[in-house]
Amino acid sequence: MKPSSAIVLVLAAIVAQYPSPATAADPKVIVVGASMSGISAGKRLSEAGITDFVILEATDRIGGRIQNTEFAGVNVEMGANWVEGVNGDEMNPIWTMANGTGGLNLTTFRSDFDHLASNTYKQDGGLYEKKFVEKIIKRMAEVEESGSKLASTLHHSGQQDMSVMSMQRLTNHMPTGPSTPVAMVLDYYRHDFEFGEPPRMTSLQNTQPLPTFRDFGHDLYFVADQRGYESVVHHVAGQYLETDPDSGAIVDHRLKLNTVVREIAYFPSGVAVRTEDDMVYRADYVIVSASLGVLQTDLIRFKPQLPSWKIAPIYQFDMAVYTKIFLKFPRRFWPEGPGTEFFLYASGRRGYYPVWQQLEKQYPGSNVLLVTVTDDESRRIEQQSDNQTMAEAVEVLRKMFPGNEVPEATEILVPRWWSNRFFKGTFSNWPIGVSRYEFDLIRAPVGRVYFTGEHTSEKYNGYVHGAYLAGIDSADILINCAKKKMCKYNVQGKHDQRLATVSE
Template sequence: MKLSIAIGLVLLLAHYAASLAAAGGGPRVIIVGAGMSGISAGKRLSDAGIGDFLILEATDRVGGRIHKTNFAGVNVEMGANWVEGVNGKEMNPIWTMVNDELKLRNFNSDYDHLANNTYKENGGLYEEAFVQKIIDRADEVEESGSKLSTTLHASGRDDMSVMAMQRLNDHIPSGPAAPVDMVIDYYKYDYEFAEPPRVTSLQNTKPLPTFNNFGDDVHFVADQRGYESVVYHVAGNYLKMNKSGAIVDPRLKLNTVVREIKYFPSGVMVKTEDGQIYRADYVMVSASLGVLQTDLIRFNPQLPSWKIVSIYQFDMSVYTKIFLKFPKRFWPEGPGTEFFLYASGRRGYYPVWQQFEQQYPGSNVLLVTVTDDESRRIEQQSDNQTKAEAVEVLRKMFPGKDVLDATDILVPRWWSNRFFKGTFSNWPIGVNRYEYDLIRAPVGRVYFTGEHTSEHYNGYVHGAYLAGIDSADILIKCAQKKICKYTVQGKYE
């Protein structure tokens, strides 16, 4: 039996459910997770007249991986921080909310001066012309890769890694070996996708739809209300809030950890860690891909093999923003100095730095970003050890400066947190539209959403927002129009 036929048969079980839901004021829906996708899905359901739902959130807040916290007297973002994709041919819906509706304080991030701000492993700057030549060559190869990508078969059968594309262009054929080559390569790929070029799919990242559709500009949100204001803004359209902006709607239950989802032809049953049982007609699961790859939520019966395989074929990457507070400033400030690179002989070792002269004036705070294996390593050591490593790097970068010990450090631990298990999804080699359709596909009464179900915008806030809408539309189509079959075309169709 063809996989597409088998999936169709499984999903037709939902027809019976739709007929039951048609009476009595519409279906009951449980949404698992109150991140951007879950909140967005809830709004879409509410707009369609489906208001009998519960949102069960494992943590004590809404927002998911969009989360502000106070650090050294200012609110900083532990997770999502940028609106990526601005000033293009299409309008990024998150940019509309951030800039026009909420008017959150934000700053255009200018990376054009990295050639002036790339530091040698043991101190001092590389010559600008030398670094710019490396950047220009990397840009040239990237453009060639984008052109190649558009010629590949849509099924993904000819896909390759970004590194394979680089080798086809005779670019660092043995991989970047010199520290400066490694840090430029890291900045161009790992800093965006949180995994190295040898892992990342060429076809699904070059050209990147976010920038191709929404524009090349990226804006750093530095508002004391927090980027999570966007999630509250969406929630406020359908959930009751008090005068201070807190959600007081009884349909939202915080600190409610879902551990089991049972699904039947006639409905679903959700069991939480505290032993509570909730019943509904449908469930929308917006847990992260990382969580789906663990046993935190048990499905009964077990999800079919096609679904499990699709979940494990995607990568959950780790992107860690480490904030450091210092007694005084010792780094350069002024135009063209916001971002700077450290060219270590160890790839990905405290490589990309940012100072906040504009965003948080007088804060004396630096941000350094690490990813992947370095993120996992750092999460497992003490903050004091991480602080010592980072300060040692800064002393190497600025040997003639009085680099005092950092007074405070903030190390988010997304990978270690059982409710997230990473920061965002990444498309590995060979995964394409077919696998995306499978990961998004409902299983009977169980629907799925999240940034990882966004075909074009996975990994981004706008991807999470749009995925919530798309997944809710699939559920609405079944519940209200009784069109419950979800067709997945074959891999090479």
């Protein structure tokens, strides 16, 4: 079908705003963002013989939401921290790179969550009886097993999907879901701690069973290497970007840091990308690896505006916020030894400083605790001072350990992913009602504009391995068009087997 005259006029007006279309001196592809997915996409393009590209990164580093920083004398991870999905039937590609066989041999520790029943603290101090907590954990596991069976019976279209909380109500005959402090914190650990959002917002059909654990295994390994988890991203980048032989730093001219993309114009002959310093880069294609949270803002403007079929699923999907707060103390006052790494605080206020981890195994002698909050608590904490957050956290610890002299914390680290305009959250979460159809639309290209990121991963959204695999998948879609002239992208119909072509 020929475009309408109105569309032709709009495209003509857009083209007129930019210099001449792409020439032989211009790159063939622009990659927006040097996150894991953007770096992975660049590698796949290189493997296919497309080496004339540039990577435009808004920050001063590569890695995106994989970032380490110095705290209390050690390097800690502000973003992604675990390789999730290990020791299963399939090999997690991130674990292949991290555990030695890929050459990095990162320092990692298997996380042991098996002793939470012995480490769940009451709101006003003291431990719950182990058998009491075990009974609740057992019942929750039974509910989840029933939920997985129920999810397998639901139609693939998503028409019958429900929230995890709705499943809990159906299965456990509870009108409001877990409601006591101990039940709430265990529920938080099983759901919010994994997905960044509460069960009332999370899709049952697309999280039970969770493909990451089903495919790669249920073990999680905490990365505590002083080179940082982001060394995995550097490992991928180093396979095709030029690096300094002495320092290992990337010196490839195709990677441009501190380059903030504000506008992407696309037309039949190519694309034009305008940056915040008013530079214009032209190419045949662009791959956008910005986070879902950024796509939900106006940081990057598209000209013409993205079509409604593209915008709608972007806003239907959720960008979760997951905040890891590190606290340094002058001495240890918490239980140590085997079976004490993780402990829970059962507040009557759901999600209030709930999941704690002592890091003596990972960072010996550091006297550092890690507490995780999510969702509304993350947003609240990001908007208050670090001193206020430190006071709240220490007050919780004093309630948990009333017989101990809990000292004041000496340092605190509070990441602010939600407030950062280059991220606007930590990872995507699949909400109720979003089916594979909407997910495919998020990944689908619009003309010469392609999209990648963990939020476009077919099965592993929200995970580092999802970002890595998404970069490969999205690059392959572009390669099919650029090299094989296979430029139509088909999406399975939402309610039946029909295919719809959304781009050509």
